[in-house]
Amino acid sequence: MDPVLDNLDLYWSGFLRSLSIIGWSLLGSMLLGTVLAAFRVSPVASLRAFGAAWVTLVRNCPLTIVLFFMAFGLPEVGVNTSYYVFGISGLVIYTSAFVCEALRSGINAVDRGQAEAARAIGLTFTQTMRQVVLPQAFRSAVPPLGSVQIAMFKNSAVVGAFGVGADLFSVGETLTSARGLEYIPVLTGVAIGYLVITLTAGVLLGVIERKVAIAR
Amino acid sequence: MARAGRMWIVSGGMTTHRTAEGGGSDEPLVVLDHVDKWFGELHVLRDIDLTIHRGEVVVVIGPSGSGKSTLCRAINRLEPIDKGTITLDGEPLPEEGKALAALRAEVGMVFQSFNLFAHKTILENVTLGPVKVRGMKKADAEKRAGELLDRVGVGHQAAKYPAQLSGGQQQRVAIARALAMEPKVMLFDEPTSALDPEMISEVLDVMVSLAEQGMTMVVVTHEMGFARTAADRVVFMADGAIVEEATPEQFFTNPQSDRAKDFLGKILQH
Numbered sequence: 001m002d003p004v005l006d007n008l009d010l011y012w013s014g015f016l017r018s019l020s021i022i023g024w025s026l027l028g029s030m031l032l033g034t035v036l037a038a039f040r041v042s043p044v045a046s047l048r049a050f051g052a053a054w055v056t057l058v059r060n061c062p063l064t065i066v067l068f069f070m071a072f073g074l075p076e077v078g079v080n081t082s083y084y085v086f087g088i089s090g091l092v093i094y095t096s097a098f099v100c101e102a103l104r105s106g107i108n109a110v111d112r113g114q115a116e117a118a119r120a121i122g123l124t125f126t127q128t129m130r131q132v133v134l135p136q137a138f139r140s141a142v143p144p145l146g147s148v149q150i151a152m153f154k155n156s157a158v159v160g161a162f163g164v165g166a167d168l169f170s171v172g173e174t175l176t177s178a179r180g181l182e183y184i185p186v187l188t189g190v191a192i193g194y195l196v197i198t199l200t201a202g203v204l205l206g207v208i209e210r211k212v213a214i215a216r
Numbered sequence: 217m218a219r220a221g222r223m224w225i226v227s228g229g230m231t232t233h234r235t236a237e238g239g240g241s242d243e244p245l246v247v248l249d250h251v252d253k254w255f256g257e258l259h260v261l262r263d264i265d266l267t268i269h270r271g272e273v274v275v276v277i278g279p280s281g282s283g284k285s286t287l288c289r290a291i292n293r294l295e296p297i298d299k300g301t302i303t304l305d306g307e308p309l310p311e312e313g314k315a316l317a318a319l320r321a322e323v324g325m326v327f328q329s330f331n332l333f334a335h336k337t338i339l340e341n342v343t344l345g346p347v348k349v350r351g352m353k354k355a356d357a358e359k360r361a362g363e364l365l366d367r368v369g370v371g372h373q374a375a376k377y378p379a380q381l382s383g384g385q386q387q388r389v390a391i392a393r394a395l396a397m398e399p400k401v402m403l404f405d406e407p408t409s410a411l412d413p414e415m416i417s418e419v420l421d422v423m424v425s426l427a428e429q430g431m432t433m434v435v436v437t438h439e440m441g442f443a444r445t446a447a448d449r450v451v452f453m454a455d456g457a458i459v460e461e462a463t464p465e466q467f468f469t470n471p472q473s474d475r476a477k478d479f480l481g482k483i484l485q486h
Contacts, residue, residue: 043312116294117331117390121345121397122321124314131344135335 003181004189007171014171015193021088021156021167022197026149028092033099037137038129040104051100058097063155066094067162087159091152098148106141107133139212146205150198157194168193243270245401245432246291251300253286260286261297262457268401273433275443275464278453279479284436285328287453288405291434292323305400321349324394324402328409330386332378332393338365339374342393349397357396364392368422384415388422401432408439440483444468452476 004011039051058066070090071083110133118128138145160167172190175181246268253261260283268274276284289295291302293309293316302309304323310316332341342361346352352360365371368388370381378386387407394402404423408416420442427433427446437443443450443464450467452460454475460467471477 111329111331111334113327113329113331114333117325117327117333117393118344119317120292120294120320120323120325120327121393122317122319122349123345124317127317127348131348132333132335139335 003175003185007175007189010171010175011168011189011193014166014168014190015196017166017170018156018160018168018193019197021084021091021159021164022153024088025091025095025152025156028088029095029099029149029152030145032092032096033103034134036096036100037103037107038126038134040100041107041129043125055097055100058093059101061094063090063094063158064162066090067159071163083163083165087162087164090162091155091159094155095148095152098151099145102144102148103134103137103141105144106137106139109140110136142205142209142212146201150201153198153201154194241270241272244268245270245272245305246434247301247303248287248291249301249303251290251297251302253283253290253295253297253299260456261290262455264300264458266451266458266461268432268434270400270432271430273427273431273435273446273448274451275447275449276434276436276451276453277438277440277443277479278459282453283456284453285405288403288434288436291401291403292320292325294325317349321345321397322400324397324399326387326390326394326402326404326407328406330378330383330390330410332386332389334378336377337374338370338376338378338381338389341378341389342396345393345397361392361396364395365389368392369418382415383411384418387411387415387419391419391422391426395426401434402426404433404435404437406436406438408437438483440468452479454479 036051036054039047040055042048042051067087067090070086070093074080074086074089114132114136115128118132123131156167157169160169161173164170168190172186175186176183244267246266248264248266251261251264252259262283264287266274266287276287278284286295290297291304293302304319307319310319332338333344336344339358339361342364343354343357346357346360347354362371362374365374368391370385370388370392373381373385373389378389381389391402391407407423408419411419416439420439423433423435423442424446435442435447445464447464450460450462450464451458452462452467452471452473452475460471460473460476462472467476468480471480
């Protein structure tokens with residue numbers, strides 16, 4: 001395991017870089033996915049259509065294609081920024097479609113009467129979603145949302161390889177290609193890095209699930 | 217006068233303004249005019265004309281599938297209608313949006329299945345509307361919610377969650393939640409149908425006291441005892457149409473239509 005132990009500082013910076021991609025993508029995809037899910041159950045037909053179109057388009061497109069669209073499409077329309085931002089934006093957009101659908105399953109699991117009672121006391125659609133439906137929908141959607149986000153953590157490697165660089169996956173590439181170190185130990189180090197993130201997330205999910213569980 | 221239906225909550229006193237014969241005022245509050253509704257092929261409301269006066273208690277009865285719940289839900293537009301008009305206090309019901317939300321705040325609704333917000337405490341259930349819709353300060357809303365909960369006899373349960381309460385307690389909380397909005401009219405959609413028999417009376421007691429205090433009420437129910445004692449008027453529906461309207465005395469002792477005679481014959485048999 002010398003190749004790993006000798007390059008711990010590089011691994012560590014890659015680990016932090018991956019964490020930052022994951023952190024921003026988690027935040028962005030949850031926010032965007034929640035808005036999209038609200039669109040999909042909105043009383044406004046055009047919003048529903050927009051949400052459905054977004055999910056259909058994005059969910060059925062490979063992540064690499066979405067990333068290409070970000071990196072080469074956005075500059076065409078005058079948006080020029082770093083690969084880091086392009087990469088995170090692509091991952092946010094891609095993941096948002098899955099968050100939307102996982103959350104929608106949670107929304108569908110909330111009894112209709114809850115929303116009716118909320119509307120009956122005069123809450124608007126947005127208030128009904130924020131105060132009554134979404135808090136309950138999140139609770140029943142914790143397991144599928146967890147799966148979606150753990151998939152996203154691993155997809156961050158694709159984003160890293162795509163040109164963002166310096167993340168955990170790219171560290172592996174650097175060590176093997178540029179420095180010619182052996183693949184198996186280097187990649188084992190990379191894998192351990194991802195496992196630290198995903199296994200921790202799994203434990204956190206269990207905690208969240210128990211915390212938000214409500215008696216019905 | 218215009219706020220008389222609300223004053224009881226604030227003052228806690230008997231601010232009844234019903235006429236000597238107890239029939240409510242002659243001021244129309246809810247007016248349904250030639251209302252029709254279809255569920256696909258099914259004609260669930262047929263040319264409904266109904267006027268509910270301020271302070272009046274109207275009990276809607278009829279066999280299941282007669283459209284009485286739909287009628288009740290149409291009044292705050294939880295069910296949109298296909299033809300005709302419904303006005304509340306002279307204002308026609310708005311389409312979806314902020315205006316409709318504002319109108320719904322004026323109409324209290326109590327559901328068969330209580331529908332208390334499962335993730336909120338009893339107190340939060342009652343304060344949500346006043347805080348979010350009326351913009352009331354949280355402390356004020358909590359104080360009043362406490363008073364209302366005391367009134368319906370569940371004040372000591374304020375910190376619990378709905379699932380920790382019995383059905384009867386939950387339904388009384390639901391009534392308090394609706395009252396917290398100081399509604400002009402209260403709609404009750406089979407409020408006791410999901411309750412165990414021994415809990416029905418605790419809910420009906422609250423409703424009777426509301427009626428006595430002059431609240432305008434539309435009550436869809438199978439509780440004939442409540443209809444007899446608390447109603448100013450009984451509306452009998454069958455197959456989506458209003459078949460008969462009468463005082464409870466007239467209706468239960470001398471129903472005019474065959475449909476009503478048949479219905480009463482069946483339910484009073486046992």
